[in-house]
Amino acid sequence: MSGAALGIEIVVVFFLALFLLHRYGDFKKQHKMVLFGTLLAWYLCFLIVFILPLDVSTTIYKQCKIDNEEHSTNSAVTVHSNQSTRNDSTTPAGLRKECYKPWSYIPDGIMPIFWRVVYWTSQCLTWLLLPFMQSYARSGGFSITGKIKTALIENAIYYGTYLLIFGSLLIYVAVHPNLIGHLDWYQLQTIGITAANTWGLFLLVLLLGYGLVEIPRSYWNASRRGHLLMKTYFKAAKLMTEKADAEESLEDAMEEVRKVSECIKYNHPLRKNIDTILKKCPTEYQEKMGRNMDDYEDFDEKQNVYPSEKSLVKLHKQVIYAVQRHNRTRVQWQILLETAFHLEDVAKNETSGTHQFVRSCTPQEPEGFISRYLYTPTVEWYWECLLRQWCYRILAVTLTLFSVAVVWSECTFFSTQPVLSLFAVFIQLAEKTYNYLYIEMACFLTIFFLCTCVYSTVFRIRVFNYYYLASHHQTDAYSLQFSGMLFCRLTPPLCLNFLGLIHMDSAISHQNREQTAYTSIMGSMRVLSFIADGFYIYYPMLIVLLCIATYFSLGTRCLNLLGFQQFVGDNDMTSDLIDEGKELIRREKRKRQRVEDGENRRREWKERYGNQREDYTRNRNVQSSEMKETNYSDTNNSNRQAMKYTRSNNRPERDRIELLQEAEPMDFNAETFADDPLDAEAGRHPAVGRYLSMSRSRIFDDV
16 A cells, blocks of 8 residues: 555545535636636645645654664663673563554655645745736736736735745844854745744634634534524625625616716727626626617717726726625525525424425425435434434534643643643554554544634634635635635644644654654744744644633624624614514515416416317317318319309409408417417417417416
């Protein structure tokens, strides 16, 4: 299995990242560069999370071999010194340990190259490419040069903070030449990595302090259906306000575009910029503006005041922002509606005696194989009404214990004698028995839990609601780029912090142990002693204060006092918003039920009368053709007789014969034309048949 586990995980992680991107992104509508950048960012971050446990187990095996070599050396020295006094040269077997090779062992020389490629590629993505791509796509410029200029200006804050930290560390090293003899490339590389990790750890602790409390509490509150439903009503009221503002902003932007589009005609030099803006508008607005265009007028025939290119750039950016905000609120509103409908259905089905889960509204997404055959209404009732709340409570208690262990370990991981970090204790106990599978699973679950607490906090806090991750291809391109940028920026310092928790980072634990390949790529933090011995050790203790503040909802209460409506149970404003959201959900449910009832009635009408109409139409067509042949033969005979016996004064008779030739059979029915438009006879009167068909097919439109 030499290196096979690494190759298998590389392939599996790639398909995992591709599957998640397909679930959240849209391969058909979104730009290929956006999808490629997001896929690469997610893939590299997932590789760090999945491969780091293999690096830990391989390092433990190498440490065991080093210990055996040291024991062998000491034993040889002891035997050589005792040969002069006695002739017993047996090696003490108790000093030697048997090292078991892990199943996922990675040969020497592979991991350093692997981590170097993964780390520096992810850093280039998060600090250079992804922010630039995000600002470039959101820029209002019409040329490549203008977009690049705007993107560089907008990302100056990111580049500035990074360069400020890097410059400060560089000045510190230059002022204290006693730390190192001279600066070389390796030490500059270490300073750059330290600057990135310092920035990431600063943000990491703030997000982790919130997530360690809020994640377990969210699962506990999810088991309280009444509380969760009230909070959903509250979110609906707030989101409806934001959705109305977004629609109003979009209407204002479209009105500005309409005025500019009517002012600048087809032969104006700035018309191509107007066409670029129109492509960013929704389809219904494009069609509306296209109908009102008078492109036959020249732009110089009227003395109009034309906008400048700078104002068009500003309008272009306004349109992009308005459309993005409108799409975001629309998607979030649909997700919130599905959640509210589901919670209301659960509350109604709890008292059901049939143990069959009945939905009030048909779900928007189609049923899959699992939902159709395995997740039956009976299984759904037992899960939603009985088992789910108890599973959530057990999960909440488990995550709470995990959070307590993380907080304790973050405050005590610098202590090596005695070992106080719980994760270090667990790993060292497994190391004695060489249980590599347990070591890898414990490392993976711990890193995964830390990543969940950090990343979910970003998309959970109201300030960051500008970005979101929605399944079923509903995530926009800006949120995908932001998620990739965030993952690449926070995953490396998070994994380095985890290695400190399990005492695998000698720069913090100050132990003479074999280093992981990941730590060796990060460089020796002892080059900057105040970072390794100060910031990395004492700053994570701030998690305790942040967890206490989150537990008592101090931030939520402060925002509520400042006028930002937050979900606080003992507040009149909260009660009013809950009532408003409940009415909004009820209104949307009635609207959806009316649409579903209309579709069901049309379907029943078609199933009930569709076959009868086809048979009736087929019989009528046969009878009509026979009647026409009979009428045609009778008419010809009448014509011959009329021409034979009447040569003059027979004008009325000829008119009567012509009318008989062009007349329709007596059993003519407009349904013949509506139901079988491809019939030859139906094609003779398309207008009448189409009109009657529309009137009959919309019989339930007013219901």
